[in-house]
Amino acid sequence: MPELELLVRQIRLEARNVHSYELVHPQGAPLPGFEAGEHIDVQVADGLLRQYSLCNPPGERQRYVIGVLREEQGRGGSRGLHQGWRVGQLVRVSPPRNHFALRPGARHVLLLAGGIGITPLKAMAHQLQAQAVDYELHYCARDAQCAAFADELRSSLDPARLHLHLDGGDPSRGLDIAALLAAERREGTQVYYCGPAGFMKACASAAALWPAGSVHCEHFQAPDRPVCDGAPSAGGFTVQIASSGLRLHVAAQRSIVEVLREAGIEIATSCEAGLCATCKTGYLQGEVEHQDCILGPDEQRTHLTPCVSRARGELLVLDLYIVPSFDPRAAPRLRRAACARPARPAGGAC
Ligand code: FES
Structure with a gap:
């Protein structure tokens, strides 16, 4: 449950329908530290709790930044933030927690982001760059207007490690995920991916033959199929x-x-x-x-x-x-x- 009361210091339009929210301590005190992949629970309204990944560089202690895509067909969390949050407002969030942490010791790290799935991977890219780990970030979006944080990524990451793939709405013109993962499959490489349902499906299928423990992902919507093995229980x-x-x-x-x-x-x-x-x-x-x-x-x-x-x-x-x-x-x-x-x-x- 939310335990921190933070001030909304800045709201920026990062891409079409995407706002970033910069949250700081009201008195300027340092915030609990976080690692790449961590998220905070955000109290959007009474009884409405949502998780958003922290996307600023993990070394920063003075602010948390989240990126939120407004989803008209969603359950109301992103709409609530876009419509309700204002600069200067106090909001309640939880301390950061991590279900999508970078594993230590990788020789090479492949980050694959689809759309708003860039948020946890952006923090990972910042962290890997700061730690001088060999990585590549592949960021897939429909067009430049949809690619949130693209300018910041260009200015803060090694340009040779950032690959922006704009497909104009036709996935066949975008990144060939299967070819990339086939070419990159070697010992010591770790893969992290996050994005919308079709992107997740493509990544999961392309990574199916990778060794256990080398592929990691974070969903932000439920897959359209049961994720369990075996037959679902029919009764109560x-x-x-x-x-x-x-x-x-x-x-x-x-x-x-x-x-x-x-x-x-x-x-x-x-x-x-x-x-x-x-x-x-x-x-x-x-x-x-x-x-x-x-x-x-x-x-x-x-x-x-x-x-x-x-x-x-x-x-x-x-x-x-x-x-x-x-x-x-x-x-x-x-x-x-x-x-x-x-x-x-x-x-x-x-
Ligand atoms: S409430 Fe999110 S996993 Fe159960």
């Missing part, structure tokens, strides 16, 4: 709260989060699409049908995202702690009756 199942033994039935068309919420057990959520890990919760028993795009395989052994993930079997025991006075009959009046155990750092490999 039961979740049990480990500390109290309370059992709740999750019907086929309902999410675990919805059912818990109805019983007065609030788990913080944001995307409700398996993309952000805000709802990450431990489980102690049962087989999980993971439907998220954010937890790494190690994490999925102990945690799930209850906004989208489900049980494969009949029972799933959640590692949640309910306050002793919890009374399900008083559910509508209870908030935060339960909390997940402190989460371990998330993965993010695809």
Whole structure:
């Protein structure tokens, strides 16, 4: 949940429908440091929480910069920022957290950005450049008016490492992702990519034969297919709260989060699409049908995202702690009756 109150110092038009927001401490104090790939939870309005990647150079402590594409068909977060945020306003955000961190020790790093997916990769390029790591940034956009931050990238990065691909709306005239990844596949190379659904699909397919652990991505919208292996569970199942033994039935068309919420057990959520890990919760028993795009395989052994993930079997025991006075009959009046155990750092490999 948001814990920092920051001042909107500057709003810039970075590209068609893209604003950047520069956030600073109201009294000029340094902000918590961050690494490339980190994001902040932004409270757009009461009850409306969204994640945005920090895109300024990670060494900076005086400001956070986020880039926001206004999505008319979205769920209202980007519209809320574009319409509601003004210079001089105080806003609430969380400290930075990372599900898309650069892995140390790479010999070469390939960054692939599609559209507004440039934001986390821009921070990565700044960090890799500062650390003198061998990298290349391929930035794909429809045209120059859509390429947010292009001027800043040109002026701050080594020009030989920045490749801007403008396809005019025809992907066949843009970057040949499959050819690039085939040519670059060698030991010690790490790939990071982020962009819209078609771009993610093209990158995932081109990277399918790369070694495990060498390809990493961040989704900002749910893929149009289940991400789990195996057959999805057709029916309902039961979740049990480990500390109290309370059992709740999750019907086929309902999410675990919805059912818990109805019983007065609030788990913080944001995307409700398996993309952000805000709802990450431990489980102690049962087989999980993971439907998220954010937890790494190690994490999925102990945690799930209850906004989208489900049980494969009949029972799933959640590692949640309910306050002793919890009374399900008083559910509508209870908030935060339960909390997940402190989460371990998330993965993010695809
Ligand atoms: S709320 Fe984002 S993953 Fe569950």
